[in-house]
Amino acid sequence: MNSLIRKMSMVITESLMSQRTICTNIRFPTFLQVSSPLLAEPMKKKKKMDPQIIKAREERKRKRIEKSIKKLEKNTKQLKPIEEIDWPISLQKQKLLRERTETISQPQQGQDILKAWRSYKYQQSLQETKMIDRISSSQLQALEQLRAISEDLYIKAIQMDDLLLPFTAAGPSSTPPIIGYDVLDGEYIDETPKWK
Structure with missing residues (x-):
């Protein structure tokens, strides 16, 4: 049994050693794993170019920039x-035909036409207002001459004539309420407080 425990502890320690762990507590080891190192390589050196090629x-x-300027x-x-705004060449050729x-x-x-219609309506309204002014004057x-002749005839002439514009209207006739008819108000519960 002891040999088995020793072998198991050896396997555990070997696996722990491959993980690069740091133990801070002996009884309850806390393992801090460190990431594997990244394989970085040094920066490449710039190739030296011939100064005439650069020039x-x-x-x-x-020269290219000067040319564009x-x-x-x-x-x-x-x-x-x-x-x-540009129009196709095919339409430009057909310009004379079109x-x-x-x-x-x-x-x-x-x-x-609109100007003529407005002036016509203006003249028409002017004629109507002139005619109304002439009739009213x-x-x-x-009426003034009638008043000078007789005051009673003048008063009768001023009064409105109801028969001039006859107006009759037929509407619903009002009927008396039916005796004993109970109007339905809907169902409700009377909850008014009663004091005794």
Whole structure:
């Protein structure tokens, strides 16, 4: 039995040794595992390049930039094309075929009609107001002359005539309530407090 325990402890210690553990307490060991080291390698050295090659590359970059600047300076007066305004070449060729010979100005024609209609309605309303003013002034003159002749006839002339505009209305007739008829209010429980 003891030999078995010794063998087991040997196996446990060997496995613990492979994990690189640190024990802080003998009775209850707490294992702190350390991660495996990452295999890093030193940074690569920059390759030394020929200074003439570097100079040639920089010269090419400079020439490219100068060329683009010259191109931009040449096209300063030229406006940038807008895709919505440009129209296809096929339609440009058909321009003469599609051109209208008659000029139709519908909005202007509609505005002219509207102006004429407004002036007509204005003149019509002016004539109506003039006619109403003429009738009302002649009516007042007639009433004043009637008053000078007879006061009783003037008072009768001022009164409203009910027969001038006959008006009849037929509506529901009011009926007396039925005797003994109990109106249904719905079911409810009377909970009013009663004092004795």
